[in-house]
Amino acid sequence: MFTSGWIPMRRIEWHDTIDSTMRRAAELAREGCAAGTVVAARTQTAGQGRLGRTWDSRLGGLYFTIVLRPRLEPARVPLATLALGLAVADTLQIFVGLSVDLRWPNDVLIGDRKLAGILAQLQEGALLAGIGLNVNQREFPPELARIATSLRIETGSEQNPDLLLPALAGSVESHLKILETSGAAAILRLFEAASSYAAGRRVRVEMPAGEITGVTAGLTAEGFLRVRRDDGAEVTVTAGGVRPAG
């Protein structure tokens, strides 16, 4: 059950329910769909998270994957992760008047609670950007209540996902365009301005060799997070797993 339409120059495939927008987008990418194609759903039965985790995809949220084909050298592609978080933050500021925080590399937060999750995969020769945004959920089950929030909870009013979606998709594309045309430095500056985690924030980080604690010290030219440990040594974080430390 879906409607398939064109919102000026863009194909949006809307599903009431789907297993996973990432899976369907990969299928479309394999078939050679145009850049900017979107698969969206009101609920997912098998919403994907990072490394085989699931993403809670109950009714009330907006779940979509956009197929992108950026002209970027491979070493630059991971910076797209930062661009995706910036795109969501920008849209919410403009459309909902809500200021969000970005936790490196791509968690969209209000305080310490997650408002949106982003999953980026290079697959089928395309960059698949999956975004799960908590929109109209009035509450979350106990296991998520302390770590998740929604636009409804934060603003007290309902939002229309059908209007948010094209705005988010357009913002994703324009932020990737910034990366393509203005390079890494422009995205790094925007991220440092938008994220309380970029510098001066005390954090714990899961690293392959164990957890470290320290203070964030800006981003490297590649977009990795610098953390100055308590013993003075500087560590470059390339994966994720950044959490606030007391």
Added chain:
Amino acid sequence: MTIEEIRELIHVVCSSGIAELEVQRGENRVWIKRTAGAVVADAPAAPPPPAAVSVIPPIAAPPEGVTVAAPQAAPPAGTPDLTDPTLQPVKSPIVGTFYEAPAPGAEPFVHVGDVIQPGKVLCIIESMKLMNEIEAEISGTIVKRLVENGQPVEYGEVLFLVKPS
């Protein structure tokens, strides 16, 4: 530049008709020159050994460089010959973390000994939470995996060696 990358450049020189190769990346520069090809007589069963090459770092002593000698005998039967110049490396296009499977505990994408075709997903390199599926570009057999699951990898680091078919 890592030893692994230098070793790989030697492979490139040995497996091609190039006499001399100079590669510069940032402040690292390596110059590889093929000297007289080592010929091993009376060993018809052994694979032809690669030519001897010299690796001369531009700054470091000694000036005459390090000579990498060609192996004199075939490796024991049953084990892959990792010096085989026809082996093709699969390299990481980005700095990140190597994952052998789509999820922890899941079946790895490939095992040593697997026959692969172009487009076959070999592993995932995660960088800044971007999951990068690394696909085979050639057909062949996976002879060796050089990195562990969950291990950080550098740009250009060799992940697998593939014997082309």
